[in-house]
Amino acid sequence: MKKPKVDLHLSESQGIEHIFKEFLDSVESLASESEEEGWEKVEKEFLSNRLDMDEVYENVDKYGSDKTIVLFEIAKLKGVDEATLLDAVLKTSKLELTSPVSNESWDENFACKVPANTEFEIDLHDVSGTIDSVYFSDLYSELVNKLDPDEVKRIEEYYSDALIEDGIMYISIPQYYWSVYIDQPGLLDELAPTLRISPDELKEMEDLSEVGGV
Numbered sequence: 001m002k003k004p005k006v007d008l009h010l011s012e013s014q015g016i017e018h019i020f021k022e023f024l025d026s027v028e029s030l031a032s033e034s035e036e037e038g039w040e041k042v043e044k045e046f047l048s049n050r051l052d053m054d055e056v057y058e059n060v061d062k063y064g065s066d067k068t069i070v071l072f073e074i075a076k077l078k079g080v081d082e083a084t085l086l087d088a089v090l091k092t093s094k095l096e097l098t099s100p101v102s103n104e105s106w107d108e109n110f111a112c113k114v115p116a117n118t119e120f121e122i123d124l125h126d127v128s129g130t131i132d133s134v135y136f137s138d139l140y141s142e143l144v145n146k147l148d149p150d151e152v153k154r155i156e157e158y159y160s161d162a163l164i165e166d167g168i169m170y171i172s173i174p175q176y177y178w179s180v181y182i183d184q185p186g187l188l189d190e191l192a193p194t195l196r197i198s199p200d201e202l203k204e205m206e207d208l209s210e211v212g213g214v
Contacts, residue, residue, distance in 0.1 A: 006030060008129035008139060017155060019131070020143045024160045024169075027127055031120040031162075031171040038095050038178035041114045046086065053082045056089065056111045060182070063110040068184045071191070078195050085191075092186035098179040109184065113177040120171040124164070140167060 008026050010019050045051040060072050075085055089111065097116060124140035136142045144152050156164045163170040 006127055006129075008127060010129065010131050010139070012132055016143070016146045017151065020147060020152070020155050021159045023127075023139060023143055024156065024162075024164075027122055027124060027169060028160065028162055028171060030122060031173055032097070033117050033178075035095055038097070038114075038116065039090075041116075041178060042095070042112070042180060043090065045112075045114050046090075051112055051114070053086055056086070059111050060109075063108060064182065065108050065184060068109055068182055068187075071184060071188055074195060074197065075191060078197075080191065080194055084194060088187055088190040088194075089180075089182060092183050092190050094181045094183055096179050096181060098177050100175045100177065107181065109182040111180040111182050113179040116176040116178050118173050118175055120169075120173075122169040122171065124167045124169055 006027075008023065010022060012019050042051070057072065060068055064072070072085075093111060098113070125138050127139050128135070128137045129139050130136070131139070131142065147155075160169075161171075
């Protein structure tokens with residue numbers, strides 16, 4: 001996955017070796033997907049049927065709060081179709097980048113997950129910006145030209161976790177996931193017109209469910 005161009009603003013006040021290391025650190029920090037890209041992956045998985053509502057139902061049963069479980073039960077009783085419920089979930093849920101732990105430790109209201117990207121290629125020549133307020137369209141070349149080739153190699157090998165070859169930074173990060181967490185109040189607001197139920201009525205049903213009434 002190639003990252004877009006960015007602008008960095010650097011200062012040589014601590015020496016060229018330091019600024020080159022700072023440059024590499026800053027570029028490495030770009031190696032993560034945006035939340036927008038995460039949502040695109042989640043929606044693509046549903047569209048391709050690699051994720052479905054059965055999985056969401058199962059996770060709600062396992063990890064949903066009492067209120068979320070009751071809300072899903074009411075949606076079923078009211079005949080809300082899966083497409084409408086899924087659309088409401090995707091509109092109101094929260095997306096978080098999570099570590100590769102077992103499902104047993106997912107937080108409350110976990111609904112589903114998709115893998116985040118773990119492999120990145122960044123063309124260092126695409127990184128522009130300023131050094132002491134002077135603009136350069138290719139910061140990497142400007143910094144390399146200020147250093148001995150052996151020093152460039154040493155810094156790239158020992159002060160960067162990434163592999164750098166011919167000006168391309170190859171980054172591999174641990175497997176992470178985009179995890180979807182249901183926001184019960186938000187979901188209730190989204191479904192309220194369809195369910196024709198008020199928060200007070202939902203509270204009554206929640207109270208009944210605690211004694212087996214729903």
